[in-house]
Amino acid sequence: MKNRKVTYRLYPNKKQVEHLAEMLALHQRVYNAALEERIRLYRDENKSLSFADQCKALTTWRHTYKELANLNAQSLQVTLKRLDLAFQSFFRRVKKGDKPGFPRFKSLQRHRGWGYKTHGDGWRLFPGEKNDKHGQLRISGIGMITMRGRARSLGEPKTCEILHRSGKWYVSVTLACNPERTSGTKAIGLDWGIEKFLTTHDSKQETKQIENPRYVKSALKQLKLLQQSVARKTNKQSCRRKKTIKSLAKLHSQLARRRKDFHHQEAAKLVKENGLIAVEALSIRAMTQSGGSRKKGLNREILSTAPAQFHQLLKSKAEEAGIIWIEIPTQIVKPSQTCYQCKTQKKKTLSERWHSCPCGASCLRDENSARVVLDYALRKVSGQELAEAGSRGCFATLNRETHAIS
Numbered sequence: 001m002k003n004r005k006v007t008y009r010l011y012p013n014k015k016q017v018e019h020l021a022e023m024l025a026l027h028q029r030v031y032n033a034a035l036e037e038r039i040r041l042y043r044d045e046n047k048s049l050s051f052a053d054q055c056k057a058l059t060t061w062r063h064t065y066k067e068l069a070n071l072n073a074q075s076l077q078v079t080l081k082r083l084d085l086a087f088q089s090f091f092r093r094v095k096k097g098d099k100p101g102f103p104r105f106k107s108l109q110r111h112r113g114w115g116y117k118t119h120g121d122g123w124r125l126f127p128g129e130k131n132d133k134h135g136q137l138r139i140s141g142i143g144m145i146t147m148r149g150r151a152r153s154l155g156e157p158k159t160c161e162i163l164h165r166s167g168k169w170y171v172s173v174t175l176a177c178n179p180e181r182t183s184g185t186k187a188i189g190l191d192w193g194i195e196k197f198l199t200t201h202d203s204k205q206e207t208k209q210i211e212n213p214r215y216v217k218s219a220l221k222q223l224k225l226l227q228q229s230v231a232r233k234t235n236k237q238s239c240r241r242k243k244t245i246k247s248l249a250k251l252h253s254q255l256a257r258r259r260k261d262f263h264h265q266e267a268a269k270l271v272k273e274n275g276l277i278a279v280e281a282l283s284i285r286a287m288t289q290s291g292g293s294r295k296k297g298l299n300r301e302i303l304s305t306a307p308a309q310f311h312q313l314l315k316s317k318a319e320e321a322g323i324i325w326i327e328i329p330t331q332i333v334k335p336s337q338t339c340y341q342c343k344t345q346k347k348k349t350l351s352e353r354w355h356s357c358p359c360g361a362s363c364l365r366d367e368n369s370a371r372v373v374l375d376y377a378l379r380k381v382s383g384q385e386l387a388e389a390g391s392r393g394c395f396a397t398l399n400r401e402t403h404a405i406s
């Protein structure tokens with residue numbers, strides 16, 4: 001069984017919109033009140049509140065405030081849990097010596113929604129009869145809301161989140177399901193670059209490049225114009241400013257949606273054709289942290305192609321299909337600096353796009369990296385190095401371990 005998220009767009013009527021907005025405001029107030037409690041108790045009595053303490057306090061609040069008594073108890077706990085998680089990650093960053101941001105009070109705009117823990121407790125999903133398309137969602141206190149969307153694999157609803165984004169309402173449902181996915185028999189090494197989204201090299205000695213989708217560039221231009229327009233409108237109350245902010249948010253979500261679609265499609269293709277996928281272990285931080293203003297544009301390019309999201313999607317699809325997934329320890333292998341033919345290491349700057357080596361190897365920099373990644377992975381899976389590598393944590397096979405690689 002595997003958990004999958006499906007997001008449906010909700011189409012509430014006018015009255016339901018009012019109710020949803022009320023609920024959102026109540027959850028926001030609970031979040032902020034709980035945060036205030038934690039701060040006050042720490043400041044005045046030097047005590048820390050735990051999630052369990054706050055759940056107890058919630059019961060008292062629900063007795064005192066009628067509006068809260070009408071809300072689903074579990075969903076309020078989920079809101080408290082979110083605050084608790086915000087604190088946990090804050091303390092984790094403090095411990096690690098990073099720059100921590102203290103959990104903030106949330107404005108209504110920044111408050112994205114609320115969640116439910118158990119199907120049937122406060123919410124129920126009624127998927128449409130045709131291919132599980134569309135359907136209805138019942139939320140206690142609101143009633144039946146029409147929804148549109150489609151689950152790719154049928155499954156049992158587990159938890160859900162009600163989301164409010166750029167004036168629209170959504171429900172994101174976690175389904176436990178058994179997705180079926182077929183795979184191929186080739187082995188492939190991946191390298192993501194800046195100019196090209198992805199360069200691959202496979203065991204049939206084929207090299208392919210996948211372009212960055214064009215809309216990213218055009219959207220960036222549009223984003224910049226809108227951002228400047230917001231910056232010029234200094235009166236925070238002005239309607240035109242609010243309107244511009246709204247279209248900016250719309251563009252952002254449009255872009256994110258299209259990019260995710262693109263990632264889904266490319267990842268599905270790769271899994272369908274291969275039985276082994278080798279990638280570099282990814283650290284976005286390493287890619288974006290250093291570098292001053294000169295690198296800002298570049299960082300944006302890297303982030304706009306969102307390798308982390310793609311990496312995640314590809315990995316979960318590989319898992320579903322039960323193929324071999326190998327993450328290469330970049331620090332040890334150094335794919336961009338190693339020659340795929342003679343294995344000599346030589347430093348390259350970011351602007352060097354061509355790999356040429358005294359040994360005679362000559363190809364695109366990204367192709368060389370993909371070849372090194374694949375080569376390393378294949379050496380790891382042949383023979384007993386497999387177990388060793390696994391124990392060092394730089395290697396992971398999924399579900400099935402024996403797979404025909406041609």
Ligand SMILES: [Zn+2]
Nearest residue numbers: 339342357359
């Ligand atoms: Zn060489």
